[in-house]
Amino acid sequence: MTSSYRAPLRDMRFVIDEWLNAETVWRGVPDWADLDSATAMQILEEAARFVGEQVAPLNGSGDLEGCRFEGGNVTMPAGFRDSYRAYVDGGWPALAISTDAGGQGLPQLLEVALHEMLAAANHAWLMSPGLTHGASACLRAHGAERLKVRYLSKIASGEWLTTMCLTEPQAGTDLGLLRAKAVPDADFRNDIGDAFRISGSKIFISGGDHDLTDNIVHLVLARLPDAPAGTRGLSLFLVPKWIDETGSAEPVRNGVYCEGIEKKMGLKASPTCTMQFEHALGWLIGEPHRGLAAMFVMMNAARLQVAMQGVAHAESAWQRAAAYACERTQMRAVAAPADYTGDPAQPAPIVLHPALRRILFDLRCVVEGERAIGFWIGQWLDIAAHHPDEIERAKAERFASLLTPVAKAFFTANGFDAASNALQVFGGYGYIHEYGIEQSVRDSRVSMLYEGTNQIQAIDLLVRKTIGDRGEKLRELLVHIRGEARECERAGTAHAEVASAARTLEVLCTDAWQITGKILEQSTHDKELPYRVADDYLAMIGWLLLAYAWARTLRIAEGAGKDDTFYAEKRATACYFFDYRIAGFEHCKRLVDAGCRAGLPFLSLALANGH
Structure with missing residues (x-):
């Protein structure tokens, strides 16, 4: 099945x-x-x-x-x-x-x-x-005109696929340790421009080689001979698998090779490659030593996509678990809805059992709330890129910048949890490949790791985005969320659940701002503090965003004429969220507060080494 x-x-x-x-x-x-x-x-x-x-x-x-x-x-x-x-x-x-x-x-x-x-x-x-x-987007924003003429349309159309070549064995999160080199090649001539020879190894390259397209275009970080140390010395190069060389009738194989693919926990149908660059021809994208600035255009777009992978796995898990729970009959139901037509003395569909209904509602809360927030970030990115008003573009850029790391980390962690919890609905059958859910558990785990681990996203949110501007972007977000609370309060005159959601949203905003103020104050003399509470702080903001999503959803669903099944289910799920799942915010806030009061012990070197 x-x-x-x-x-x-x-x-x-x-x-x-x-x-x-x-x-x-x-x-x-x-x-x-x-x-x-x-x-x-x-x-x-x-x-x-x-x-x-x-x-x-x-x-x-x-x-x-x-x-x-x-x-x-x-x-x-x-x-x-x-x-x-x-x-x-x-x-x-x-x-x-x-x-x-x-x-x-x-x-x-x-x-x-x-x-x-x-x-x-x-x-x-x-x-x-x-x-x-x-x-x-990266090539369009930073590529030389002749480079764009040759490659951009083929990339945009999908005729040629691309990779992002950052990681090396000694350099994962710390890109300043990259060793790949690029040297000018004054002898090579074609109509694109100055060429470089790229040498070095890259690992964990998704789609580094495949047979889907006739050419693969690698975007590679490497160092020029005069590069300063650290991330300020990285330049970005376009390195195709096949090149058009002047005087050659057919494309010529470039010096870039796949040395093998990883045997992985999941995503087995996606090749994760070890790539070797041997004096491979490449062309500079952007300015020398400014490669990270150019590549961030690509990375920021990728991080929202990864966030939506978390939503996707939660959706897939919810669909599988809900379908199975309606089909599988075991034990008699403790209780049943008034319209249940089954024999109460016979085994009932497991969807009627409270423990499994809890799991199913948890899944639905996560996936539908996160979808709203993920689409909301997509809209902010659209406004930032296309709105005719410069002030609106700048505001949207601030919102997208703050929200993206939250979405990437919070959604992917919940996507993995959703897949694991959905497997529980299947019992032993969930452990069998035939039912599909065990694959979801394996495939969903990697999203918490790539495009910057979730811990890196948390540090980005708290240290760079919040402490970095003394909480100004967060304050702006809280003002926006409080605006929804006021809308709910007005609508709540006729709907008690909406009024309750409005009060909850106000309390959460106040709590989030107070705990942020405590971090801002104490981190001036406790430099480790932001790093030890960052994970819990990000999750706390994630629960706040879900509360915002469900408060807004509840207000809309309670509107006039919204009495069909779809809106009734929205109201039921929203009420479940504020009855049960909202506790996630308080749990994370308490952990952040604990981190403000107490430091972390160090493991002895002997213990860390297994002695």
Whole structure:
């Protein structure tokens, strides 16, 4: 029994149309003035059809078959190449890429929804085309004109896929330790411009080699001969697998090779490669020694996509667990709804058992609340990039900057927990590959690690984004959330649950600001403090965002005429969140408070070494 993925189009439409009121935002952007909700939903409906027919069926088979590495080449699982060609032919890679780069120029919000569908249906499949948008944005923003003419349209269309080559064996989080070298090659000539020779090794490169496209374009961090030490000495280079050399009728193989692929816990249908660059030809992107600034364009786009992988795994887990719980009968129900027609003396569907209903409601709280926040960040990114008003663009940039690390860490941690908790619904069957949920557990774990581990995201949020500006961006966010609390308070005159949510939201904002003030004050004389509480602080802000999402959802769902099943379920889930799951905020706040009061002991070197 394997549950097939169904894109949650009804909930996506609710978030886009009612929660975000996206059509109003689009009308304020000249390029999107003609885009309406009906057109956006037609796009997502077609995306759901493509994902359901072309991508989802390959998830289980791809996991079992995996990738093959033979003779220096990687072969993808059966069906992957054909489905990827259909993806390119359908124009999906170019959905939100700017028109001047060869894309369709649609809002990134729609691409966020598309990538959630792809990750939920087949996370490993998404790994290869997942960097297309970020790579295109990076090249468009920082590439020389002749470089863009040669490569940008082929990347944007998906004809050629890209990689992001950062990590080396000795340099993971600390990119300042990178050793890959780049030296000018004054002898090479073609019509692009000055060339460089890149040498060094890179590890953990997703899609470093495959047979999906005829060429692969690597974006590589390396050091020029005059580079200063540390991250300030890194430059970014475009290094294709195949190059067009002057005087050659056919493309020539560049000096970049895959030396092997990793045997991994999950994502077995995505090749994670060790790459060797042997005097490979490359071209500089951006300014010398400013490679990280150029690559951050790519990394920031990738981090929201990774956050939505957490939502995707939670959605997939929820769908599988809910379907199984309605089918599986065991034991008699302790209680049953009034409309239950089964024999109370016979085994009942396990969805009626309170312990499992708790799990299912937990899953639904997480996935639907996080979807709203993830789409909200996508909208902020759209406003930051396209709004005609400079002040609105700057505000949106501040919000996106603050919210992205929270989403990446909080959503992916919850995605893994959701998959694990959903497996519990299946009992022993969940441990069997046939039911699909054990693959979700394995595949979801890596999202907490790549694009900056969740601990790095927490440090980014607290140390750089909050302490760095003395809490100014957080204060602005809290003002925005309190605005929703006031809206709920006004609506609460007719709806007691909405009024209660408004009061809760106000209390959470006050608590978040007070604990932040304590950190700001005490960290001036306790330098370790922000680093030991950062994880719990980020999770606390994550629960605050979910409270904001569900308060707003409850207010909308309680509106006039919203009495159908969809809105009734929204109200029930929102009430469950404020009855049960809101305790997550207080739990994290107490941990942060404990970290403000007490330091961490050090392990002795003998204990750390196992003696």
